[in-house]
Amino acid sequence: DAGITQSPRHKVTETGTPVTLRCHQTENHRYMYWYRQDPGHGLRLIHYSYGVKDTDKGEVSDGYSVSRSKTEDFLLTLESATSSQTSVYFCAISEGTLHNEQFFGPGTRLTVL
Amino acid sequence: GQSLEQPSEVTAVEGAIVQINCTYQTSGFYGLSWYQQHDGGAPTFLSYNALDGLEETGRFSSFLSRSDSYGYLLLQELQMKDSASYFCAPGNQGGKLIFGQGTELSVKP
Numbered sequence: 001d002a003g004i005t006q007s008p009r010h011k012v013t014e015t016g017t018p019v020t021l022r023c024h025q026t027e028n029h030r031y032m033y034w035y036r037q038d039p040g041h042g043l044r045l046i047h048y049s050y051g052v053k054d055t056d057k058g059e060v061s062d063g064y065s066v067s068r069s070k071t072e073d074f075l076l077t078l079e080s081a082t083s084s085q086t087s088v089y090f091c092a093i094s095e096g097t098l099h100n101e102q103f104f105g106p107g108t109r110l111t112v113l
Numbered sequence: 114g115q116s117l118e119q120p121s122e123v124t125a126v127e128g129a130i131v132q133i134n135c136t137y138q139t140s141g142f143y144g145l146s147w148y149q150q151h152d153g154g155a156p157t158f159l160s161y162n163a164l165d166g167l168e169e170t171g172r173f174s175s176f177l178s179r180s181d182s183y184g185y186l187l188l189q190e191l192q193m194k195d196s197a198s199y200f201c202a203p204g205n206q207g208g209k210l211i212f213g214q215g216t217e218l219s220v221k222p
Binding site for chain 1: 208
């Protein structure tokens with residue numbers, strides 16, 4: 001299995017509080033992605049990174065920001081959590097883009113009350 | 114624009130063959146990937162087609178027709194452990210994948 005971990009694995013928070021989710025990899029892969037998964041919507045890309053300090057928006061980026069100061073870490077921040085951000089968040093990594101093989105972390109289940 | 118269609122549910126019996134179809138529309142299409150996700154787990158990569166034709170990996174095969182924007186995943190000799198959700202994911206050269214809602218496969222004894 002690819003060395004990719006996410007923390008925390010579960011979190012319950014209140015509306016309006018800031019939340020940061022961490023994705024850590026030991027594979028030295030260049031590309032990292034954050035997705036959210038909700039019933040009826042499948043997986044949707046929030047933000048992605050193609051290198052240290054190089055990030056771009058995905059299809060559902062509103063309300064989220066990311067940072068990547070080191071190859072191995074990709075942080076997802078909800079500046080002010082809302083109930084609509086209750087979801088399961090997956091981080092993924094890939095070595096390159098041509099073959100599009102992404103390895104996913106175990107996920108973080110976030111509940112915003 | 115972007116669109117992706119695959120059946121929401123498929124049911125089959127152990128030992129049978131099942132085909133999950135996928136039609137897509139995306140700009141800058143580069144290839145079609147398939148992922149499997151068991152309930153409560155993370156998606157895992159199954160196969161990738163960049164060129165037209167069939168790719169075989171054990172009991173699983175995947176097909177792509179670029180001209181028809183169509184692909185399918187073929188699962189043979191179904192086992193109970195194959196019960197999961199299956200996602201087709203067209204990708205572009207930038208490495209971004211588009212995941213649909215997935216197909217939930219139920220394998221019955």
